[in-house]
Amino acid sequence: MSAAPGLDIGPARSGESRAAARVLTDAFLDDPVASAIGPRRRSHRRLISPLSFGGIVTASRRHGARVTLARRDGAVVGVVISFDPGRWPLSDGAVVYELAWVLVAGPAPVRRAIAFDRAVRAEHVGYEHMYLWFLGVDPAAQGTGVGRALLADLHARADARGVPTYLETGTMDNVPWYGSAGYSVVGEMTLPHGGPLWRMERAAASA
Numbered sequence: 001m002s003a004a005p006g007l008d009i010g011p012a013r014s015g016e017s018r019a020a021a022r023v024l025t026d027a028f029l030d031d032p033v034a035s036a037i038g039p040r041r042r043s044h045r046r047l048i049s050p051l052s053f054g055g056i057v058t059a060s061r062r063h064g065a066r067v068t069l070a071r072r073d074g075a076v077v078g079v080v081i082s083f084d085p086g087r088w089p090l091s092d093g094a095v096v097y098e099l100a101w102v103l104v105a106g107p108a109p110v111r112r113a114i115a116f117d118r119a120v121r122a123e124h125v126g127y128e129h130m131y132l133w134f135l136g137v138d139p140a141a142q143g144t145g146v147g148r149a150l151l152a153d154l155h156a157r158a159d160a161r162g163v164p165t166y167l168e169t170g171t172m173d174n175v176p177w178y179g180s181a182g183y184s185v186v187g188e189m190t191l192p193h194g195g196p197l198w199r200m201e202r203a204a205a206s207a
């Protein structure tokens with residue numbers, strides 16, 4: 001599928017995990033939730049986020065999530081990690097892919113990550129849905145239609161199954177952006193570290 005000029009959207013191929021982790025690292029470096037979990041120092045986060053996202057991408061590919069990439073001129077410029085209905089969450093064994101991050105991040109970020117994960121899981125919707133776990137666009141490519149193209153690809157799959165798409169975001173500016181793609185806020189929560197998180201959902205087009 002090609003939804004924006006020069007953009008190729010498709011499943012991550014073997015050998016693309018590192019590039020996907022790099023894009024997610026750059027996209028989420030100043031994300032409010034990632035910053036609150038830590039490490040709090042930006043330079044430290046920049047150093048270890050590739051480990052964290054490398055683990056997340058590999059675990060996702062092996063344990064039931066979908067990693068979809070946007071490529072421009074062969075380079076990865078955007079990443080979506082999503083779950084088809086009934087596939088969320090990753091199995092407990094997938095946590096092994098987080099070990100490298102756990103070892104270098106230190107105990108406080110790990111403690112905050114666990115608390116965050118528990119709080120968010122507790123609010124997760126119980127009905128059939130597509131779950132958008134991560135969406136990140138290379139900062140140099142933001143505002144050029146990559147995010148919209150990745151969403152369109154995800155929504156096409158959700159619409160074919162007739163299920164809503166659900167996500168959480170801790171970035172206030174993302175709320176109107178997702179709103180313009182058909183999402184509404186279905187809940188707002190306060191995270192253990194004190195920051196807000198908006199829970200959003202888009203109904204299936206056929207619903």
Ligand SMILES: CC(C)(COP(=O)(O)OP(=O)(O)OC[C@H]1O[C@@H](n2cnc3c(N)ncnc32)[C@H](O)[C@@H]1OP(=O)(O)O)[C@@H](O)C(=O)NCCC(=O)NCCS
Binds near residue numbers: 137141148173
């Ligand atoms: C949020 C993010 C995924 C958006 O992706 P993107 O590729 O930059 O966005 P696009 O270029 O596809 O979207 C641009 C469109 O959104 C519109 N837009 C931008 N900001 C907007 C806003 N606050 N409200 C409504 N529309 C907005 C633009 O006008 C443009 O519209 P057009 O397609 O009609 O021209 C990207 O900025 C990103 O990776 N951010 C950091 C990580 C993150 O927050 N991810 C989401 C976590 S839930």
